[in-house]
Amino acid sequence: MIIATPTTADGQSAAAWGKAHWIGVADVQPGTDGPQVTAWQIHEVAWDESHDAGTHGSHHARIVRFLKEQGIQAVVVDHMGDGMQRVMNTMGIPLLPATPGDAQASVLAAVRATTA
Template identity: 70%
Template sequence: MIIATPIDPEGRSAHSWGKAQWIGVADVRDGSVADWTVHEVRWDESHDAGTHGSHHARVVRFLKEQQIEAVVVDHVGDGMARTLHTMGIPTLQSSPGYAQASVLAALRGHHL
């Protein structure tokens, strides 16, 4: 399962999805992270650079390109929550600490 989560420079869970600077993408297999890639998306800079629609389009493009199946995050805005729901991408609650551990904890709490 391919999971995306916002991260900080040290690899810990970051607060916001739509204003993330970096997104970690985990390929989770058999209960562990088989692959981990960090993408510098700079959504923190692009968030207010245009309309919400253009920003959501950037996020959607990333989700499709990375074949994301779920998002682990502390917070998403209402519009982004609707976008993720429409795409069939569940949003799971992140936990403090290292993002890879947060992804695994979120998956243990849900059967996707």
């Protein structure tokens, strides 16, 4: 499963989705001891800079393009605006709860919580 989450440059969980500067993308696969991150990449998306450049629709379109390009199947996040939540719902992308600290650990905790 390909999962996105807002991060800091050094891989810690970040607060907001639509104003994120960095997005971590994890490929999570089943392992013998539960889910494991088998690939991890941090993308500099700079949505914090582009958020107020143009309409909300154009900003949402940038995010949707990223989600489609990366093949995102779920998002781990602690905050997302109502409009973006509707977009995620329309796309069929589940929102999973984030936890503070290491972003990869947050992704794994969210996956474990949904499969428990």
